Amino acid sequence: MDKKLTKNTAGTIQTLANDFFTGVYKVYNFTLLAVKEAFLPPYEWREIVRQCYEVGCKTLPLISLTGFITGIVFTKQSRPSLSEFGATSWLPSLVSIAVIRALAPLVTSLIMAGKVGSSIGAELGSMRVSEQIDAMEITATNPFKFLVVSRVLACALMLPLLVLYSGAVSLLGSYINIHSNELISYRAFLEDAFSKISFLDLFSSFIKSAFYGFTIGITSCYKGYNSAKGTVGVGSAANQAVVYSMVAVFLEETVVVQFINSFLR
Amino acid sequence: MEIPQIIPAAIEVITVSGLQKAFDGVPVLNNLELKLHKGENLVVLGRSGSGKSVLIKTIAGLLPQDKGLVMVMGKDMKNLRGKDLEQLRLRIGFSFQSSALYDSMTVRENLEFALVRNKKKLTRKEIDEAVIKVLTDVQLLESIEKMPSELSGGQTKRVGVARALVLQPDIMLYDEPTSGLDPLTAMEINKLILKVQKEYNTSSIIITHDLTCARDTGNRIAVLSGGIIIKQGTFLEVFSSDDAMIKGFYNYNFINKQ
Numbered sequence: 001m002d003k004k005l006t007k008n009t010a011g012t013i014q015t016l017a018n019d020f021f022t023g024v025y026k027v028y029n030f031t032l033l034a035v036k037e038a039f040l041p042p043y044e045w046r047e048i049v050r051q052c053y054e055v056g057c058k059t060l061p062l063i064s065l066t067g068f069i070t071g072i073v074f075t076k077q078s079r080p081s082l083s084e085f086g087a088t089s090w091l092p093s094l095v096s097i098a099v100i101r102a103l104a105p106l107v108t109s110l111i112m113a114g115k116v117g118s119s120i121g122a123e124l125g126s127m128r129v130s131e132q133i134d135a136m137e138i139t140a141t142n143p144f145k146f147l148v149v150s151r152v153l154a155c156a157l158m159l160p161l162l163v164l165y166s167g168a169v170s171l172l173g174s175y176i177n178i179h180s181n182e183l184i185s186y187r188a189f190l191e192d193a194f195s196k197i198s199f200l201d202l203f204s205s206f207i208k209s210a211f212y213g214f215t216i217g218i219t220s221c222y223k224g225y226n227s228a229k230g231t232v233g234v235g236s237a238a239n240q241a242v243v244y245s246m247v248a249v250f251l252e253e254t255v256v257v258q259f260i261n262s263f264l265r
Numbered sequence: 266m267e268i269p270q271i272i273p274a275a276i277e278v279i280t281v282s283g284l285q286k287a288f289d290g291v292p293v294l295n296n297l298e299l300k301l302h303k304g305e306n307l308v309v310l311g312r313s314g315s316g317k318s319v320l321i322k323t324i325a326g327l328l329p330q331d332k333g334l335v336m337v338m339g340k341d342m343k344n345l346r347g348k349d350l351e352q353l354r355l356r357i358g359f360s361f362q363s364s365a366l367y368d369s370m371t372v373r374e375n376l377e378f379a380l381v382r383n384k385k386k387l388t389r390k391e392i393d394e395a396v397i398k399v400l401t402d403v404q405l406l407e408s409i410e411k412m413p414s415e416l417s418g419g420q421t422k423r424v425g426v427a428r429a430l431v432l433q434p435d436i437m438l439y440d441e442p443t444s445g446l447d448p449l450t451a452m453e454i455n456k457l458i459l460k461v462q463k464e465y466n467t468s469s470i471i472i473t474h475d476l477t478c479a480r481d482t483g484n485r486i487a488v489l490s491g492g493i494i495i496k497q498g499t500f501l502e503v504f505s506s507d508d509a510m511i512k513g514f515y516n517y518n519f520i521n522k523q
Contacts, residue, residue, distance in 0.1 A: 042382070130363050130365055131361045131363055132365050132366075132368070134365065135359070135366075138325055138357065139354070139382075139428075140379065141379055141382050141383070
């Protein structure tokens, strides 16, 4: 009985490991193809611009709201701890460091994974199921370039801009909160906020956001483009696009933080 | 409607020989042999799940073949890659069962999509003229600015055919062109298939399980069962067979429904 159970468990682990490594290999090939196709003509400029609009402008209201609230809440939650040491004057620099280095890239990426990732997963999934991708292929149009490359580029290009915008909105939220409590002027707030921010902070935030955008685009497109048949397949593609994108962003953030702290600071 | 006559064997535009295709080890096509001659409409009849759609998707290169030979316009599909495959595909029109219209684009954009990407020398005016011509031929010019979601089932099928025709293909592949349509709309689609054969000089494979469609559009009928073609010939030749499956098909379509 025990031997049988051990054998079954070993078999399950082997199958899971097999599936995992096959999946990683497929994603690797998918990513390589996306990078290759991005550099090869013809270029789908119109579709890239349209996708940038879809990804960027349509996410803006949600990012404005979350960025603003993040700024206010983070400031409010930090004040009691700092006031214990009589260090509330450090609030602007504390908030700006947290927002620029971690909160804005992470929160914006997660929102993009939720809003854009699910939309890409569902859209490409339903195009696969309704044979629209086959229809493009049969008319000698490269569906990968038109559908995948344009979306991945749009995500990678727009996320850094959205992160900068989200950071600015968060600082605005923080300023409003600090101004109403400590009566600090906006000039003093900005001077304090940026006194502890270096070029490396802004630059690394910008670059890592582009990687996160690329990851979200690739993950969502991979799940949608390879969606299983049927409505269940489409739903699952949308769901997995979000979950895998979020997990990938967190994993990347962990590695990036280690890298920046170990080698650049 | 006049029953199409068999066209004397001429140039073979599609030759399928010993074609095998399996999914997860389950064989769907098993040493299948089929020929499509220039100018003819060949109807492939078969039950649901008999592998009809797999057959034309393999012919179009949308599914890879496991074994066998698929020659289209004298070219072996197995060896075609990249530009060569794209060039051949421009000569094949495919009307999908679900029509597969791009639902984020208008009818005009659906038709222009392949045209602007593959016929780059065409001017804006020539593209407009080509789109208007095919939409006039399928009698849907008034729907040119509509979205696919605004079209009826029959209109969607006709736009699907128009999208294939706009590239002026030599071969048309129809996947269940009348499925899900009422008899009158199905009759209109049958007439359209004959019109396309005559006016666009196409050779076509029509996949269906609708015997009315088979009778009205096919110069030749091939019955697919168990992964092979079990009977070929004119409509009358095929349905004078004693095969139980073929008889069952005929009885259900033309006797039970009356």
